Amino acid sequence: MSSVPHFLQPLLKTPFHERSRAFCQQDSFIPWSGYTTVDVFSSVEQEYFAIRNATTLYDLTPMVKYRVAGAGAAAYLNRLVTRDVRKLKPNRVAYCVWCNDAGHLIDDGTIFRLGESEYRLCTGERQLDWLLASAIGFDVEISEVTEQIAALSVQGPTSCAMLKDFGMQGIEALRPFEIAQFEVGGNAIMASRTGFTGDLGYELWMDLDRAEAVWDGLMAAGRSRGIRPIGSQALNVARIEAGFIMPNVDFVSAERTVHGGRDRSPLELGLAWLVDFKKGHFTGRRALLEEELRGPQRRLVGLDIAGNKPPHNALLYAEHAGRREIGSVTSAVWSPTCKSNIALAMINAPHFATGTEVWADIYLNRELVWERRMSHARVVEKPFYAPERRRATPAADY
Amino acid sequence: MAKADTTTPAYDCIVIGGGHNGLVCATYLAKSGRSVQVLEAADQVGGAAVTREFAPGYRVSACAHLLHLMPRAMIRELGLEAQGLALAQDAMATTALSPTGTHLSVGVDPVATSGLSRADAAAYPPYVARLARLARALRPVLENMPPRLGTDAWSDRLALMRLAWKVRRLGRRDMRELLRIIGMNVFDLLEEHFETPLLKGALGFDAVLGTNFGPRSPGTVLTLLYRLAAHEESSHLAQPLGGMGSLSDALAKAASAAGASIRSGAAVARIIVREDRAQGVVLESGESINAAVVVSSCDPKTTFLGLLGSEHLDAGFVRRVSHLRSRGLAAKLHLALDRIPTFTGVAPAALGGRLLIAPSLEYIEHAYNHAKYGEYSQEPIFEITIPTIHDAALAPPGKHVLSAVVQYAPYSLKAGWEEEREHFTALAIGVIERYAPGLRASISRAELLTPLDIEREFRITGGHWHHVELAFDQFFMVRPLPGAAQYQTPLTGLYLCGAGSHPGGGVMGIAGRNAAERVLKRAA
Numbered sequence: 072m073s074s075v076p077h078f079l080q081p082l083l084k085t086p087f088h089e090r091s092r093a094f095c096q097q098d099s100f101i102p103w104s105g106y107t108t109v110d111v112f113s114s115v116e117q118e119y120f121a122i123r124n125a126t127t128l129y130d131l132t133p134m135v136k137y138r139v140a141g142a143g144a145a146a147y148l149n150r151l152v153t154r155d156v157r158k159l160k161p162n163r164v165a166y167c168v169w170c171n172d173a174g175h176l177i178d179d180g181t182i183f184r185l186g187e188s189e190y191r192l193c194t195g196e197r198q199l200d201w202l203l204a205s206a207i208g209f210d211v212e213i214s215e216v217t218e219q220i221a222a223l224s225v226q227g228p229t230s231c232a233m234l235k236d237f238g239m240q241g242i243e244a245l246r247p248f249e250i251a252q253f254e255v256g257g258n259a260i261m262a263s264r265t266g267f268t269g270d271l272g273y274e275l276w277m278d279l280d281r282a283e284a285v286w287d288g289l290m291a292a293g294r295s296r297g298i299r300p301i302g303s304q305a306l307n308v309a310r311i312e313a314g315f316i317m318p319n320v321d322f323v324s325a326e327r328t329v330h331g332g333r334d335r336s337p338l339e340l341g342l343a344w345l346v347d348f349k350k351g352h353f354t355g356r357r358a359l360l361e362e363e364l365r366g367p368q369r370r371l372v373g374l375d376i377a378g379n380k381p382p383h384n385a386l387l388y389a390e391h392a393g394r395r396e397i398g399s400v401t402s403a404v405w406s407p408t409c410k411s412n413i414a415l416a417m418i419n420a421p422h423f424a425t426g427t428e429v430w431a432d433i434y435l436n437r438e439l440v441w442e443r444r445m446s447h448a449r450v451v452e453k454p455f456y457a458p459e460r461r462r463a464t465p466a467a468d469y
Numbered sequence: 470m471a472k473a474d475t476t477t478p479a480y481d482c483i484v485i486g487g488g489h490n491g492l493v494c495a496t497y498l499a500k501s502g503r504s505v506q507v508l509e510a511a512d513q514v515g516g517a518a519v520t521r522e523f524a525p526g527y528r529v530s531a532c533a534h535l536l537h538l539m540p541r542a543m544i545r546e547l548g549l550e551a552q553g554l555a556l557a558q559d560a561m562a563t564t565a566l567s568p569t570g571t572h573l574s575v576g577v578d579p580v581a582t583s584g585l586s587r588a589d590a591a592a593y594p595p596y597v598a599r600l601a602r603l604a605r606a607l608r609p610v611l612e613n614m615p616p617r618l619g620t621d622a623w624s625d626r627l628a629l630m631r632l633a634w635k636v637r638r639l640g641r642r643d644m645r646e647l648l649r650i651i652g653m654n655v656f657d658l659l660e661e662h663f664e665t666p667l668l669k670g671a672l673g674f675d676a677v678l679g680t681n682f683g684p685r686s687p688g689t690v691l692t693l694l695y696r697l698a699a700h701e702e703s704s705h706l707a708q709p710l711g712g713m714g715s716l717s718d719a720l721a722k723a724a725s726a727a728g729a730s731i732r733s734g735a736a737v738a739r740i741i742v743r744e745d746r747a748q749g750v751v752l753e754s755g756e757s758i759n760a761a762v763v764v765s766s767c768d769p770k771t772t773f774l775g776l777l778g779s780e781h782l783d784a785g786f787v788r789r790v791s792h793l794r795s796r797g798l799a800a801k802l803h804l805a806l807d808r809i810p811t812f813t814g815v816a817p818a819a820l821g822g823r824l825l826i827a828p829s830l831e832y833i834e835h836a837y838n839h840a841k842y843g844e845y846s847q848e849p850i851f852e853i854t855i856p857t858i859h860d861a862a863l864a865p866p867g868k869h870v871l872s873a874v875v876q877y878a879p880y881s882l883k884a885g886w887e888e889e890r891e892h893f894t895a896l897a898i899g900v901i902e903r904y905a906p907g908l909r910a911s912i913s914r915a916e917l918l919t920p921l922d923i924e925r926e927f928r929i930t931g932g933h934w935h936h937v938e939l940a941f942d943q944f945f946m947v948r949p950l951p952g953a954a955q956y957q958t959p960l961t962g963l964y965l966c967g968a969g970s971h972p973g974g975g976v977m978g979i980a981g982r983n984a985a986e987r988v989l990k991r992a993a
Contacts, residue, residue, distance in 0.1 A: 207788060
């Protein structure tokens with residue numbers, strides 16, 4: 072045992088670390104939830120195009136995972152999140168958000184119903200304090216299992232065909248947000264048709280000691296399908312195209328904001344479809360009802376911006392002269408698939424209606440000479456890219 | 470059962486708990502024409518203000534044993550005297566017992582206080598006068614519904630302005646003194662003024678009685694001013710004839726006379742919630758009773774975590790409720806005596822008053838030290854009364870009852886109360902015996918109620934007689950906690966009226982009255 076306290080020790084290595092390192096030309100690693108993970112393997116463009124045209128592996132192990140079990144687990148989760156968890160059947164997954172008392176978003180995540188009264192909650196950030204506070208008065212056991220489970224995201228149009236070649240027969244029948252168990256070469260794998268790319272794809276969950284064998288098997292099976300491991304940067308391009316939000320990028324957890332008014336409600340983040348006011352009480356319900364009555368003050372929307380320079384962190388204005396500030400960009404990227412300059416932006420009422428014309432104040436670094444450009448932009452519907460194949464069941468071979 | 474019976478409100482209001490606050494609240498609601506049902510779990514109403522037998526023929530005020538906080542105006546308004554409330558004695562004197570036998574009589578009138586040093590005799594009257602002035606300025610804090618901050622309501626702004634005006638009206642010197650001392654501890658305050666340990670002990674005693682504080686704990690000047698502010702409008706220390714139970718009986722009669730219906734032996738199991746509103750209660754018997762409004766006089770933890778349930782509340786609120794400090798440290802000792810006890814150096818006239826064992830501030834602080842570590846005091850502090858001197862009917866002819874609050878006896882005793890109850894009882898009796906030789910030989914029965922017993926018998930989580938600690942962070946506008954102050958709760962139709970709400974515990978009744986006012990205002 073090391074006498075160095077855990078917070079002074081180097082970042083943890085995922086069970087896929089040795090395999091990732093071997094592929095990581097750029098040696099570009101970044102911290103994620105206490106682990107070191109790949110930011111870029113070779114080039115963002117190559118990796119991105121593998122997501123949209125072939126198949127990719129993304130090491131999901133650092134995703135924080137909680138086991139939620141007990142007779143009161145369903146009631147507990149139903150009070151925790153804004154969706155009606157009682158409707159979630161065994162072997163199904165639901166995307167959820169949860170709020171504090173003021174109806175402000177703490178985090179988003181996915182709930183996997185693994186059994187009659189056993190669930191897994193996956194989140195981007197650690198949430199144990201809030202989960203335990205929410206457990207007061209419920210017959211439920213909550214434990215963090217992040218370090219016990221290896222997870223790999225397999226995304227891209229050829230992912231289903233590749234997984235069949237790998238040995239996961241029948242996976243094409245898996246519907247979106249469905250879970251199935253497989254055994255391949257003596258390795259037990261749980262597969263869910265979920266992902267963060269907005270494309271056809273799966274997430275594979277397994278014991279730590281199976282991780283390398285599964286990675287090797289997938290890489291071998293995918294050789295003719297253009298398989299490629301990807302880092303976080305390429306995934307970020309895909310998730311913006313899919314209109315998915317990221318904590319600390321598109322919103323800051325309400326438990327971490329210091330300044331009042333900087334936390335966001337699910338209604339503001341355009342997640343009203345996740346809020347079920349009819350299901351009974353959940354944390355933040357009364358505050359959200361009031362907000363709904365008042366009408367939201369701002370909303371996260373999609374922007375289509377003129378030109379090809381992504382408006383990173385740009386302030387938005389109601390007119391070209393830049394007098395009335397109405398919001399700011401949270402995520403921006405040139406979308407290679409849409410061939411357009413897209414962004415997610417938080418815009419104040421009433422400027423967030425689809426079709427509204429706004430102006431983005433973009434700063435351009437041209438060989439250390441800064442230029443300022445006021446670019447025209449239009450509020451558009453999200454997602455920017457949503458291919459039919461992401462939902463089609465049975466999933467097709469490509 | 471007909472379908473209509475399951476949802477039609479049978480009453481306008483249900484009041485959970487027939488303690489004094491519940492009864493006061495019910496009476497005011499009924500007086501305003503509401504149909505009211507009081508549900509009391511025990512076989513008799515009164516909550517912690519009851520008189521009950523603890524040995525054959527011996528009766529005692531089982532928890533609270535003195536009446537000193539309920540405003541006289543409220544007693545008059547409710548017509549409690551007409552309903553049978555009589556005082557066995559009023560304006561009781563306090564005798565601070567000294568181990569040397571040279572006791573100090575701390576009178577209601579400061580001039581009557583004798584046995585002080587020259588310096589203290591000179592310092593005492595202005596001290597009492599100034600504290601009385603400060604307490605009077607704080608009286609609106611105590612009396613009225615606390616305002617809310619950050620609202621647009623004029624009533625809230627007005628209440629804050631009225632308080633500010635009262636404090637400003639004190640004049641520069643008193644206002645400065647109030648702001649200087651209000652966050653202080655009572656130990657330092659008394660050190661500034663006096664030199665006689667016995668006097669300081671007696672004055673400091675009132676600041677820590679029934680709290681989880683020692684005299685050196687911050688906020689004990691606040692608790693002292695709180696008590697003095699309550700005394701401003703009350704009868705000071707009084708002993709109801711027939712014990713505290715007769716006050717509860719009078720309150721129950723007043724409630725009935727106003728039209729409220731009272732059921733005892735009707736323990737509430739849970740509050741019915743429909744469409745995000747409190748709409749009635751289910752009894753432990755399974756019977757459900759519908760009402761438009763439910764007012765709970767139970768402590769906040771019982772109300773929110775027990776009767777309502779986390780699933781109807783936000784997680785952050787539930788966490789705050791579970792963090793409320795509500796652990797009692799006061800035990801109650803009841804002795805059945807074969808003869809009138811003799812306290813060395815105490816004149817027979819003083820014996821019927823209030824006797825304190827707290828000979829110095831250091832003594833009290835030392836007693837408190839043990840409690841911090843989950844142990845009971847080896848030298849506890851006592852508030853002793855012998856109610857039978859002025860109310861002989863409480864015991865068989867010629868016999869007597871001694872009733873004492875004993876501090877500090879922590880709720881969570883490290884060694885466990887089952888193992889330690891006998892030891893602590895003997896220890897407490899031993900300490901009194903030093904002041905009253907021969908006491909032990911005259912005891913025919915002793916009963917000790919630890920905070921754990923108080924929790925069980927009176928259904929108060931933690932056995933704290935203020936339900937939740939009276940401290941700055943659980944006081945006034947944030948009592949018992951943000952989100953449930955001003956007698957409202959996050960759940961529409963559910964209100965609080967118990968000691969956990971402003972202004973707190975002790976047999977005062979203001980929380981009950983203010984809660985009724987809030988219910989009526991909301992419904993109007």
